[in-house]
Amino acid sequence: MDPVLHSESDVVVAGGGPAGLIAALAAARGGARTLLVEQYGFLGGMATVASVGPFSPFHYDDQQITVGIPQQLIDRLIAAGGSTGHLKCVPEYGSGSYMAYFDREIYKQVAFEMATEAGVRLLLHSFVADAIVENGAVRGLEVTNKSGRLALRSRLVVDATGDGDVAARAGAPFQWGRPGDELAQPMTMFFEMANVDTGRLKAYIDSTPDDFEWTSNLYPRQPLPPWLNQRYFVAQGFRRAVAEAKKKEGFDIGRDTVLLQSTMREGVIVFNSTRIGKLRGTDADQFTAAELEGRRQAMALADFAHRYLPGFENAYVSSTGAQVGVRESRHIIGEYLLQQEDVVEGRRFPDVVARGFFPVDIHDPTGSKGYTAGGSTWIKPKGPYDIPLRCLVPKGLDGLLLSGRNISASHAAHGSLRVQGTAFAIGHASGAAAAVAIRRGVEPRQLDAAEVQALLIEQEANLDLEGSNSARMAVP
Ligand SMILES: Cc1cc2nc3c(=O)[nH]c(=O)nc-3n(C[C@H](O)[C@H](O)[C@H](O)COP(=O)(O)OP(=O)(O)OC[C@H]3O[C@@H](n4cnc5c(N)ncnc54)[C@H](O)[C@@H]3O)c2cc1C
Structure with a gap:
């Protein structure tokens, strides 16, 4: 049976994570009739689904790179009592130069x-x-939900599913993980513990630096309201306790250190510490296995924290992600594949539509080590780099724009752009590109990058274009 027609829009955005949310806002504000489709009952993507956070920087050093609609979201969150705004991270190693805490529910x-x-x-x-594909162009989506199978017809689709689900269904070429063995970054089940004596925990962290690979403190640039005025910190280590528990009782969370940090709520600590490698988030059986392993590790780690870590004596697990967090999956091949050198050298492109800045941060796909040891990578770019419009245009398919972490980038380049600050900016770019394509009645590959840049600048993005909005070339 054919799916039932649900709607006809200019733009359908698939996925309501940071990229999809901002893409939908940019497209709608740019005049396109926009439909946003999401599998869960709320928006926010990994931040609200998988308890991932805080927002990694919008900054390179002290320079704010991501502005525009993403910053408006932060401002709205602050006004609603739902964010600390950007806090400076000292030292930045391990976390990036700034972080913004947020409250998931707000x-x-x-x-x-x-x-x-x-x-x-x-x-x-x-x-x-599924994707509705006609004559080599994506003209809508097929969704399944409580109503049955529905067709959402559109002129353009923005794929912000994180996994490139739309592009893959439509037949776009893609790469998986790193070159050679095609392994992707490990998945992580986030969880929080409440009723933590954070004073005791912080005192231990401060007094035993040799037990940690790194620790950072976070400082507000403006005074915070009294209810948010607490110490914000992140720490990776507790090496001795982990080693002892491993030896005594076979404790296993896939890594040999614990990474934890404060949250917006005093006494609540979030763990970014479980590690589930070698499984694919786009394979239903492997994704299921990852959920089982993620929960096993999370509960084992909570029990370990309770018994071994100072301040956790009376703590309990107050939340877990609704799903295991997937760092990396398909890299859809577009008209340009962003490379590690582009990122690390801080390269500029004439058709820039977003800017990246975060270090290449690759968690070891196979081992248990921290940030630089084993197969992990942490390389700071020499400066902010450009993300060209061509990375958003899939090879050989019309009617489709890529967004968020599934844009056209190598495993290493993705290691930098995958964080939320950049995902927001890429979302802004894809939404503006969609709006311009609708206005002009053209396919994404026919877009004049200068027009997309002009709309982005009108929507307060900062592309660091010398002097004016004008790009020097269209997408080839
Ligand atoms: C374990 C982990 C730790 C991280 N730590 C940090 C951190 O500390 N700071 C930071 O800034 N970033 C962090 N990140 C990165 C960040 O969370 C993501 O890279 C970012 O959320 C990517 O945004 P996105 O919009 O591209 O995709 P996502 O956030 O994955 O959003 C995709 C959305 O699409 C929906 N969706 C997917 N498939 C479908 C479908 N077929 N149908 C309908 N809806 C669908 C999903 O439900 C989701 O809402 C972390 C990520 C992980 C996994």
């Missing part, structure tokens, strides 16, 4: 408000099962 509400105000139509609890 984020979910603010995201709804912003989408509704912009005129974005939402379709929640709807899983993108």
Whole structure:
């Protein structure tokens, strides 16, 4: 049976994570009739689904690179009492130069408000099962939900599923993981513990630096309201306790250190510490196995924290991710594949539509080591780098724009652009590109990059273009 026609829009955005949310806002504000489809009952992506956070920097050193609609989201969160805003991270190693804490529940509400105000139509609890492809162009999506199988027809689709689900279903070429063995970064089940004596925990961290690979403190640039005024920190280590528990009782969380940090709420600590390697988030059986292993590790780690770590004596698990967090999956091949050298050298491109800045941060796909040891990587770029429009245009397919972490980039380049600050900026770029394509009645590969840049600048993005909005070339 054919799917039932649900709607006809200019733009359908698949996935309501940081990229999809900002893409939908940019497209709708740019005049396109926009539908945003999400499999869960709320927006925010990994931040709200998998408890990932805080927002990694919008900054390179002290220079704020991501502005525009993503910064408006932060401002709205602050106004709603749902974010600390950008806190400076000292030292930046391990975390990046700034972080912005947020409250997941307030984020979910603010995201709804912003989408509704912009005129974005939402379709929640709807899983993108297929792409509607006509004559080599994506002209909508097929979703499954409580209503059955629905067709969402559109002129353009933005793939912000993180995994490139739309592009893959439509037949776009893609790469998996790193060259050679095709392994991707490990997955992680995030969880939080409440009722932690953070004073005791912090005192231990400060008094035993040799037990840690790194620790950072975070400082506000403006005074925080009294209810948010606490010590913010991140630490990776507790090497001695982990080694002891491994030896005594076979404790196993896939890595030999614990990475934890404060949250917006005093007494609540979040763990970014479990490690599930060698499984694919796009294979249902492997994804299921990852959930089982992620939960096993999370509960084992909570029990370990309770018994071994200072300050956790009366703590309990207060939340876990609704799903295991997937760092890396398909890299859809576009008109340009962003490379590690582009990132590390801080390269500029005439058709820049977003800018990246975060270190190449690759968690070891196979081993248990921290940030630089074993197969892990942490390389700071020489400066912010450009993400060209061509990375958003899939090879050989019309009617489709890539967004967020599934844009056209190598495993190493993805290691930098995958964080939320950049995902927001890429989302902004794809939404603006979609709006211009609709206005002009052209396919993404026919876009004049200068027009996309002009709309981005009108929407307060900073592309660091000398003097004016003008790009020097269209997408080849
Ligand atoms: C374990 C882990 C730790 C991380 N730590 C940090 C950190 O500390 N700071 C930071 O800034 N970033 C961090 N990141 C990175 C960051 O969370 C992601 O890279 C970022 O969320 C990518 O944004 P996105 O919009 O591209 O994809 P996602 O956030 O994955 O959003 C994709 C959205 O699409 C929806 N979706 C997917 N498939 C379908 C489908 N078929 N049908 C319908 N909906 C679908 C999903 O439900 C989701 O809402 C971490 C990521 C992970 C996994």
